[in-house]
Amino acid sequence: MALSPEEVNHVAMLARLALSEDEKTAFAEQLSLILDYVERLNELDTGEVEPLIHILPVFNVLRPDEALPGSSQEEILSNAPLVEDGQYKVPRII
């Protein structure tokens, strides 16, 4: 199954990846190869099979809502590329 250039553009947009033309060509080819390989899953009739969502039995985990020490605002912001007045700074949105 070959991915069209339009599909690659669409997926790159959804994934928020600004790909170069070379990357788009390469990924179209590689993803098509992988999807062809994945096609073999359709050899299996899974009509009656429940999807395995959780590998372990899962239960609600409840606990009292207690405030515990965590990272400070200063620590958290220290990894941000651009900060002003204790806030993240991004390009103009509106």
Added chain:
Amino acid sequence: MDLYKLTVHELQDKLLAGEISSEDIVKSLFSRIAVVEEKAQAFITLCEETAWESARRIDQQGEYGGIKGIPYGLKDLFCTRGIKTTCASRMLENFVPSYESTASKLLNEKGGILLGKLNLDEFAMGSSTEQSAFFPSRNPWDWERVPGGSSGGCAAAVAAGEIPFALASDTGGSIRQPASYCGIVGLKPTYGRVSRWGVAAFASSLDQVGILSRNVRDCALILKIIAGKDLLDASSADIEVPDYSAFLDGEVKGMRIAYPREYFRQGVTESIRTAVMKALRKFEELGAIVEEVSLPHSEYALPAYFIVAPAEASTNLARFDGVRYGWRDGEAANVADMFSLSRAQGFGPEVKRRIMLGTYALSSGYYDAYYLKAMKVRRLIAADFAEVFRDFDLIVSPTTPTTAFQLGEQIDDTLTLYMNDALTVPVNMAGLPGISIPCALDDGLPVGMQLIGRAFDEATLLKAAYAFEQNTDYHRLTPVPGGGINE
């Protein structure tokens, strides 16, 4: 005395006997690193200053035992407070976490000393460390070969004598495959056995924290320390953690061991098949009952993994937006461009490939055909294992279809590269514990044998692995730089 050659237990004995100090160990390891690191290229960051400080502090207290005063390494996707954590990605090249992963915190509380952060394929996506944004690590058995991946830096460092053990993560074989290539022990515990808090997420329904060590006994000691419920990780299991070391009695008499015929096909080389069959005969000699079984859906595990892992990765990596941490494109005029340019510049080719594949598989109209289908196949794979474990205590197979390949040999061949994981991926898909231990040398390169156990039965896994080790010498073989064996 070359302390860098010793296991955790040997170091512990010498510390307790007062023969050496923790500073002696740190000194020996840094001397060893100075000699081999140029070739091994295992470390992204060395923590010299803090390691010396911790060793001095522990020596002043003068009490030893367990891992107290013993250095360890971490795959560089464990968050370490105040120490750079890169995930081997340009995206996080300068990221310094303000918190500590639970697993490393538990080691630190027991007096373990972090010596450095180890190389990996970017965000743990790869089988050779050639996808590291910084440099590839190399295999101490032959410097022209890969150490495996994604935890290749950990495996290279442990095998080269740079560190006695390391913690890593395993999503589809990332601990067991490099352990196999480098001739050491690599354990992926049951899904949920060890907290993943503070460990960069790749595929959340598959990821598990585990251990690379020089022998099974060390592995058992460390698992006891890091396993258990963690309030910070809702997926960690609230199931009792046994004293794993107590199960290591060298006995496998009466143990029922299955070997799945499918795991001896799938491109497995003749010499690896022979080596693992020979190991199975050893188990038989020791009194185990060994029988062939079938895991009929095995061949579908890898194609299902191709969907599940990238799909989950694409959502996990959506958090990298250039705003709160990580690489930011400084030129973008609007927010949308800032997202897509930052991500395009910060992520390497393999990560982008998987984000694209995962995004496609989850996109509107394709969810049922891909992700849902894969999750249904996943149930069939888990059911195969459950069926075998009704009659058997353990499943044994090769860890990898081949021994370590040459650097550059497979880098351009995506599908072949993924095939390295064909025998390890099903174990993650079923959430089971698996361990790789060395079981032979093939043309001077280590061969790994994989033992797979029931969920949360790491004790049986370690018991059998230990019995094999006690009756063979493969775990004692060590490479000399440039290839070969020196002991």
